[in-house]
Amino acid sequence: MTDVTAAALEQAAARGPIGASPGRARLRELGFKALLLSCLGASMLLLGTLLVTIGADGLSRVSLDFITEYPSIVADKAGIWPALLGTLWLMAVCAGFIIPVGVATAIYLEEYADSSRWYNRAIEVNIQNLAAVPSIVYGILGLAFLVRGPLSLGNVVLAGGLTLGLLVLPVVIIAGREAIRAVPPSIREGSMALGATQWQTIWRQVLPAAIPGVATGVILALSRAIGETAPLIMVGAAVFVTSEPDLMSRFSALPIQIFDWISRPSNDVNDYAALAAGGIVVLMILLLGMNAVAIWLRNRYEQKW
Amino acid sequence: MAKQMTEPHRQHQRDTERPPRHSPSETSLDVGSAVLEGRPRHGTRSGRKAIFELEGVDVAYSGKTAVRNITFDVAENEITALIGPSGCGKSTLLRCLNRMNDLVPGATVEGRIEYHGQDLYGASVDPVEVRKRIGMVFQKPNPFPKSIYDNIAFGPRVLGMKGDMDQLVEAALRRAALWDDVKDRLKDNAFGMSGGQQQRLCIARALATGPDVILMDEPCSALDPISTGKIEDLMMELRESYAIVIVTHNMQQAARVSDMTAFFTVELEDEGASRTGRVVEFDETEKIFTNPADPRTEAYVTGKVG
Numbered sequence: 340m341t342d343v344t345a346a347a348l349e350q351a352a353a354r355g356p357i358g359a360s361p362g363r364a365r366l367r368e369l370g371f372k373a374l375l376l377s378c379l380g381a382s383m384l385l386l387g388t389l390l391v392t393i394g395a396d397g398l399s400r401v402s403l404d405f406i407t408e409y410p411s412i413v414a415d416k417a418g419i420w421p422a423l424l425g426t427l428w429l430m431a432v433c434a435g436f437i438i439p440v441g442v443a444t445a446i447y448l449e450e451y452a453d454s455s456r457w458y459n460r461a462i463e464v465n466i467q468n469l470a471a472v473p474s475i476v477y478g479i480l481g482l483a484f485l486v487r488g489p490l491s492l493g494n495v496v497l498a499g500g501l502t503l504g505l506l507v508l509p510v511v512i513i514a515g516r517e518a519i520r521a522v523p524p525s526i527r528e529g530s531m532a533l534g535a536t537q538w539q540t541i542w543r544q545v546l547p548a549a550i551p552g553v554a555t556g557v558i559l560a561l562s563r564a565i566g567e568t569a570p571l572i573m574v575g576a577a578v579f580v581t582s583e584p585d586l587m588s589r590f591s592a593l594p595i596q597i598f599d600w601i602s603r604p605s606n607d608v609n610d611y612a613a614l615a616a617g618g619i620v621v622l623m624i625l626l627l628g629m630n631a632v633a634i635w636l637r638n639r640y641e642q643k644w
Numbered sequence: 645m646a647k648q649m650t651e652p653h654r655q656h657q658r659d660t661e662r663p664p665r666h667s668p669s670e671t672s673l674d675v676g677s678a679v680l681e682g683r684p685r686h687g688t689r690s691g692r693k694a695i696f697e698l699e700g701v702d703v704a705y706s707g708k709t710a711v712r713n714i715t716f717d718v719a720e721n722e723i724t725a726l727i728g729p730s731g732c733g734k735s736t737l738l739r740c741l742n743r744m745n746d747l748v749p750g751a752t753v754e755g756r757i758e759y760h761g762q763d764l765y766g767a768s769v770d771p772v773e774v775r776k777r778i779g780m781v782f783q784k785p786n787p788f789p790k791s792i793y794d795n796i797a798f799g800p801r802v803l804g805m806k807g808d809m810d811q812l813v814e815a816a817l818r819r820a821a822l823w824d825d826v827k828d829r830l831k832d833n834a835f836g837m838s839g840g841q842q843q844r845l846c847i848a849r850a851l852a853t854g855p856d857v858i859l860m861d862e863p864c865s866a867l868d869p870i871s872t873g874k875i876e877d878l879m880m881e882l883r884e885s886y887a888i889v890i891v892t893h894n895m896q897q898a899a900r901v902s903d904m905t906a907f908f909t910v911e912l913e914d915e916g917a918s919r920t921g922r923v924v925e926f927d928e929t930e931k932i933f934t935n936p937a938d939p940r941t942e943a944y945v946t947g948k949v950g
Contacts, residue, residue, distance in 0.1 A: 523786075528782060529786040529846070530788070530802075531744065532744060532780035532782075533775065534776030534799065534853060535772075535799075536772050543802065643835075
């Protein structure tokens with residue numbers, strides 16, 4: 340036995356039996372746990388309050404008529420039909436824009452870009468930054484470049500959808516990159532070793548394996564876009580639309596309609612606040628539905644490697 | 645140890661009984677390219693036709709040499725083992741034989757690698773065409789997250805092979821001795837198979853495109869002994885129709901299955917700053933394991949170093 344091990348054994352013997360941890364350390368442990376729980380509790384309480392208030396005010400307003408009626412100055416007759424259709428149109432345009440562009444960008448950055456080149460690094464940093472730009476800025480961009488300026492589309496669904504698309508594009512790119520990165524390199528190697536080209540490897544192996552992650556990212560991006568109000572105000576969404584919208588028509592949207600109702604003075608005759616609450620209930624159902632699909636997709640198709 | 649030493653001998657006797665090389669596979673279909681048409685030059689040490697001839701091959705990553713001056717041949721109907729300590733560049737060299745190293749940024753290959761007499765790194769040779777003709781099996785089984793059937797059919801499909809795909813899939817699975825295990829669950833996801841089955845699926849997948857060489861990069865290192873035994877049996881069968889190059893850390897495995905062995909070693913240069921792999925000795929497996937010419941080979945195969 341060496342001197343070192345003898346000394347170590349001696350030291351171990353001198354420590355005595357294992358007892359309770361010193362009081363202060365245990366207190367700190369408990370305190371930290373309490374802090375975490377109270378943070379969680381606060382956010383749950385807030386969410387609960389919101390849901391209960393909205394439910395109490397709005398649920399009684401939600402009916403088939405409320406959904407299928409056009410807006411009216413008479414609160415009892417008012418409905419959300421054009422706004423609901425407008426929102427669905429916006430989502431369709433937005434999805435049609437962000438899926439191809441976002442996925443293609445993610446593929447380029449993950450599979451082709453040489454990250455030692457400065458311009459590829461610059462693109463990456465910029466995408467991260469763009470995800471944090473306030474939505475009103477995208478509204479101004481949409482107004483200047485899509486509604487007016489070079490494209491001059493006017494205050495139409497197409498311009499609104501593209502504006503929302505620009506807003507959430509970074510989210511899709513980042514989610515897409517993560518999904519593509521999660522496909523192990525061994526799959527690419529196996530495919531290339533069989534004589535597949537890089538394109539065949541991406542199209543037939545990497546993308547199918549990444550689809551659940553990409554789809555989840557797209558749905559989460561859309562559920563952010565569905566609640567956006569500021570950029571739609573900037574691109575000139577209307578609050579009083581009396582016809583069903585199409586791609587190149589003027590449009591309203593649920594958040595816009597809700598914003599309009601909530602900003603009107605309510606009284607006993609015309610309870611616009613209740614209308615707004617009803618609109619919020621519909622919007623929330625849409626939103627929760629989309630998130631549920633995202634969760635279902637993730638659990639159903641997620642690939643365990 | 646005595647048993648391991650006699651095994652190569654036994655196999656070597658079997659060599660002489662082996663039939664002459666026949667067509668690599670009845671099911672191989674034309675991939676429609678004449679880029680690699682070759683003109684075999686001369687015989688190998690064993691007298692069989694050469695598939696690969698390597699001469700003075702250097703491989704470097706971003707200017708740092710990984711292996712230097714490698715010269716040996718790979719003959720048809722033979723299993724050639726590459727053995728040696730970790731980091732000696734066995735896998736690096738293996739990946740040059742089907743140009744997988746082209747996928748690593750900064751990798752360069754000097755010297756000459758011929759495949760059926762044609763320069764594998766010639767200006768007109770497309771790496772994708774090379775990989776269509778040379779099969780590869782990796783260290784960790786890497787089935788695609790698809791059905792067993794689609795795993796096999798992927799290669800023929802991307803190669804644009806025409807013909808009866810069901811028949812092709814069955815033939816490949818039979819060759820890999822997997823057909824009886826999976827014939828009733830061809831539509832099941834390959835991830836549900838055991839590790840050993842997955843690796844045999846990867847071999848079947850490589851066979852489906854009709855190669856004449858199979859490169860194996862430590863194919864058994866992630867498998868249990870029983871699965872390893874099955875893969876080794878399979879390799880012995882495949883030798884009748886294919887050339888096999890196998891990288892292995894397992895010297896007993898090299899002794900059991902291979903006909904020829906190349907022993908690699910690592911040389912430290914610049915006071916250990918760079919490590920370069922070289923071939924110390926290339927000879928019949930029996931000779932490498934019983935009567936090596938170089939003392940470094942002897943020290944390694946007898947377990948004194950490495």
